[in-house]
Amino acid sequence: MSTDSRELSGAQIVCESLLREGVDVVFGLPGGAILPLYGVLGQYPLRHILVRHEQGAAHAADGYSRATGKVGVAFATSGPGATNLITGLATAMMDSSAVVAITGQVGRAAIGRDAFQETDITGATLPVTKHNYLVMHAGDLERTIKEAFHIARTGRPGPVLIDIPKDVFQEMATYTGNAEMDLPGYNPPGEADTGDIDAAVELIDQSERPVILAGHGVLISHASEELREFAERAEIPVITSLLGISGIATDHPLHVGMPGMHGVAYASIALDEADLIIAAGARFDDRITGDTKRFALQSKKIHMDVDPAEIDKNVKADVALIGDLKMVLGQLVPALKKNRHTEWLRRIEHLKAEHPSLSIRETDELLGQHVVKAIADATGGGTHIVTGVGQHQMWAAQFSTFDKPNRFHTSGGLGTMGFEVPAAMGVQVGVPDEVVWSIAGDGGFQMTMAELATLKENNIPVKYAILNNNQLGMITQWQDFVYNKDFYANAYTGNPDFVKLAEAFGIKGLRATSQDELESVIKEAMAHDGPVVIDFQISQEANVYPMIPAGESISELIEEPV
Amino acid sequence: MSMNGSSPGKGANGLSKRTVIALVQDQPGVLARVAGLFRRRGFNIASLAVGRSEREGMSRMTFEVEGDPEIVSHVARQLDKLIEVVEVQDVTEWDIVWREMALIKVSATAETRGEIMQLTEIFRATIVDVGAEAIGIEVTGDPDKIDSMITLLRPFGLREVMRTGRVAMPRASLEVGGKDGHNVRDKDAKFWVPNSPDSPGEKRTGSV
Numbered sequence: 001m002s003t004d005s006r007e008l009s010g011a012q013i014v015c016e017s018l019l020r021e022g023v024d025v026v027f028g029l030p031g032g033a034i035l036p037l038y039g040v041l042g043q044y045p046l047r048h049i050l051v052r053h054e055q056g057a058a059h060a061a062d063g064y065s066r067a068t069g070k071v072g073v074a075f076a077t078s079g080p081g082a083t084n085l086i087t088g089l090a091t092a093m094m095d096s097s098a099v100v101a102i103t104g105q106v107g108r109a110a111i112g113r114d115a116f117q118e119t120d121i122t123g124a125t126l127p128v129t130k131h132n133y134l135v136m137h138a139g140d141l142e143r144t145i146k147e148a149f150h151i152a153r154t155g156r157p158g159p160v161l162i163d164i165p166k167d168v169f170q171e172m173a174t175y176t177g178n179a180e181m182d183l184p185g186y187n188p189p190g191e192a193d194t195g196d197i198d199a200a201v202e203l204i205d206q207s208e209r210p211v212i213l214a215g216h217g218v219l220i221s222h223a224s225e226e227l228r229e230f231a232e233r234a235e236i237p238v239i240t241s242l243l244g245i246s247g248i249a250t251d252h253p254l255h256v257g258m259p260g261m262h263g264v265a266y267a268s269i270a271l272d273e274a275d276l277i278i279a280a281g282a283r284f285d286d287r288i289t290g291d292t293k294r295f296a297l298q299s300k301k302i303h304m305d306v307d308p309a310e311i312d313k314n315v316k317a318d319v320a321l322i323g324d325l326k327m328v329l330g331q332l333v334p335a336l337k338k339n340r341h342t343e344w345l346r347r348i349e350h351l352k353a354e355h356p357s358l359s360i361r362e363t364d365e366l367l368g369q370h371v372v373k374a375i376a377d378a379t380g381g382g383t384h385i386v387t388g389v390g391q392h393q394m395w396a397a398q399f400s401t402f403d404k405p406n407r408f409h410t411s412g413g414l415g416t417m418g419f420e421v422p423a424a425m426g427v428q429v430g431v432p433d434e435v436v437w438s439i440a441g442d443g444g445f446q447m448t449m450a451e452l453a454t455l456k457e458n459n460i461p462v463k464y465a466i467l468n469n470n471q472l473g474m475i476t477q478w479q480d481f482v483y484n485k486d487f488y489a490n491a492y493t494g495n496p497d498f499v500k501l502a503e504a505f506g507i508k509g510l511r512a513t514s515q516d517e518l519e520s521v522i523k524e525a526m527a528h529d530g531p532v533v534i535d536f537q538i539s540q541e542a543n544v545y546p547m548i549p550a551g552e553s554i555s556e557l558i559e560e561p562v
Numbered sequence: 563m564s565m566n567g568s569s570p571g572k573g574a575n576g577l578s579k580r581t582v583i584a585l586v587q588d589q590p591g592v593l594a595r596v597a598g599l600f601r602r603r604g605f606n607i608a609s610l611a612v613g614r615s616e617r618e619g620m621s622r623m624t625f626e627v628e629g630d631p632e633i634v635s636h637v638a639r640q641l642d643k644l645i646e647v648v649e650v651q652d653v654t655e656w657d658i659v660w661r662e663m664a665l666i667k668v669s670a671t672a673e674t675r676g677e678i679m680q681l682t683e684i685f686r687a688t689i690v691d692v693g694a695e696a697i698g699i700e701v702t703g704d705p706d707k708i709d710s711m712i713t714l715l716r717p718f719g720l721r722e723v724m725r726t727g728r729v730a731m732p733r734a735s736l737e738v739g740g741k742d743g744h745n746v747r748d749k750d751a752k753f754w755v756p757n758s759p760d761s762p763g764e765k766r767t768g769s770v
């Protein structure tokens with residue numbers, strides 16, 4: 001059929017297939033079982049970024065995918081190389097990020113015999129991948145890789161792992177350039193059912209206190225323009241989940257903010273008072289709902305999701321719109337009547353005034369909120385913000401401002417500390433011309449800081465703002481609020497000097513200890529053409545407010561004492 | 563003793579038994595993926611039967627699991643997300659035919675043999691093996707029937723019981739052009755069949 005048909009080795013077929021899928025960069029680290037692939041990699045126009053730890057490769061591929069909407073690719077060898085990917089794959093799975101991981105496996109004859117560096121990685125990654133493959137014949141590679149990329153990026157995206165035995169890389173097979181996929185059980189939905197659309201229109205047109213709960217689906221589906229039209233047409237305030245942040249501009253009049261455990265109080269209260277919640281690519285995570293039996297009892301729910309298994313999973317839907325969000329909004333918006341909700345918006349303004357969740361307490365000390373705010377002020381709303389997990393993540397979510405979509409990248413579902421270093425690297429590789437800041441915790445940063453060497457080697461100019469409180473701040477906070485102030489294993493008393501550490505990696509290191517220094521330090525970092533690590537020494541006496549303790553409801557909301 | 567599918571029973575722990583049918587690609591690892599989703603929730607798979615289907619390269623699995631109906635229905639939807647799963651149905655509330663086969667080895671002496679053979683006849687079972695001290699019996703039918711037969715054989719001395727696990731199939735419609743399995747199905751029954759064009763289900767609509 002194709003004139004492209006040739007006899008190639010499995011390794012060459014992998015490279016040809018990656019090029020066909022539009023891959024230009026791969027994050028990886030070699031080892032025995034995958035060396036045959038590395039043996040030919042240099043002959044192809046594929047940029048390989050050699051990481052220091054395979055977890056870094058997986059997070060970088062994830063970050064790359066989040067920032068670009070393309071598939072991020074990671075390579076690792078068998079056994080420990082492959083198992084090191086698992087946290088990154090699980091992170092990508094929970095946040096629906098399109099990643100393809102290619103792992104070497106021991107030779108076919110050795111599989112199942114506990115050979116050196118053998119791990120059943122398809123077995124181990126079963127629950128943390130959207131799909132995975134063990135490819136036992138080079139002749140299957142072309143189709144498998146095509147399927148893997150298709151599965152990773154379509155429908156609800158997710159990670160796909162392809163495990164390839166060493167001798168399959170070396171086996172010769174025909175590469176056709178047009179293998180056919182065989183996926184009879186995989187049909188991601190496109191448009192929503194028109195009957196469902198009618199039912200949704202009726203609910204929306206009738207509602208008096210509607211809110212949109214915008215999630216990651218808005219960004220994955222590139223639907224933020226449609227979201228804005230939707231919100232404006234029917235005048236509906238927009239609440240964003242943690243992963244929905246930047247789905248609508250922060251300064252848009254209908255933007256409300258993030259609700260839930262550490263969300264702004266007025267967003268949580270608005271969700272509670274609404275008579276209709278329209279979840280747009282959001283999955284009613286427990287960090288938003290708290291106790292589902294007491295969550296938003298006054299409202300009907302419209303749930304739009306590309307994944308049918310999300311419907312009724314946590315919160316019962318009155319109307320389900322199953323389909324690709326961009327298409328679904330395209331169907332829905334023109335059918336809606338133009339509407340005004342003046343009373344309801346006034347109520348929300350009133351809530352904002354009564355619950356000023358984003359005010360920062362008066363103090364001479366340096367707080368995490370000051371740092372996030374200063375970065376937002378200095379860099380503008382187009383900056384990519386990547387975070388770790390903990391207090392700094394919540395401050396970043398609360399105080400960052402965005403005027404372009406898809407600028408906030410965080411491990412929302414898995415809550416993976418250490419994401420902040422390699423994921424930011426992957427984001428920056430994906431968008432080399434844009435500004436990337438990582439808001440890091442001193443805890444998370446130390447989990448993956450080996451990648452500073454990778455950043456240096458490749459001159460990837462991420463600016464790392466470590467909100468250094470010399471502790472696992474969020475742990476301190478939970479022990480304070482929930483565990484009777486029995487503080488234990490929360491303090492880091494032997495943290496490295498992060499400036500010297502950066503310098504040891506050949507990276508620019510800066511420090512700020514007071515509010516006065518913020519502006520100049522941030523400016524200096526921005527002016528530097530290369531990666532920068534800034535040690536922001538922030539107060540230890542700080543909690544993230546508001547807080548709704550886990551499993552509770554809006555009635556247990558704790559606001560910052562004044 | 564009924565030859566028809568009985569209504570969903572209760573398991574030992576009071577959870578209801580659900581019957582789920584899946585059409586899957588016949589590939590290595592499918593069973594582990596499917597079983598993994600039940601394992602994740604701590605569900606016991608009470609019975610499982612797998613075999614080739616009418617479609618080339620596809621197998622059908624019948625599961626019987628014990629669990630809360632809503633949760634099983636949700637697991638069925640998660641099963642449907644598996645790439646190799648083409649179609650899934652929780653058919654518990656459907657009008658279905660279900661069958662199971664058992665091979666039973668029971669002790670038999672000259673005195674008891676006649677009685678056992680009589681029982682075999684009543685159950686329309688077949689003697690498939692005769693030894694000096696035992697008889698092998700094959701019985702097919704509704705799982706309740708097999709349970710009854712085993713109960714009645716127990717006093718003779720059960721030596722070995724092998725059960726296949728139940729297989730289930732929606733009944734054919736009584737109407738010409740009707741959808742199989744739908745003739746007496748409760749309108750609100752939990753089901754999920756989004757994928758296959760020739761599946762008996764229909765797309766879920768807004769009133770959920």
Ligand SMILES: Cc1ncc(C[n+]2csc(CCOP(=O)(O)OP(=O)(O)O)c2C)c(N)n1
Pocket residue numbers: 388389390391392393415416417418440441442443444445467469471472473474475
């Ligand atoms: C890999 C991993 N281990 C443990 C946790 C539990 N955890 C959540 S937040 C947190 C503290 C994070 O400390 P740090 O990175 O310094 O951020 P801070 O809360 O101080 O801003 C911990 C340990 C986690 N989320 N991820």
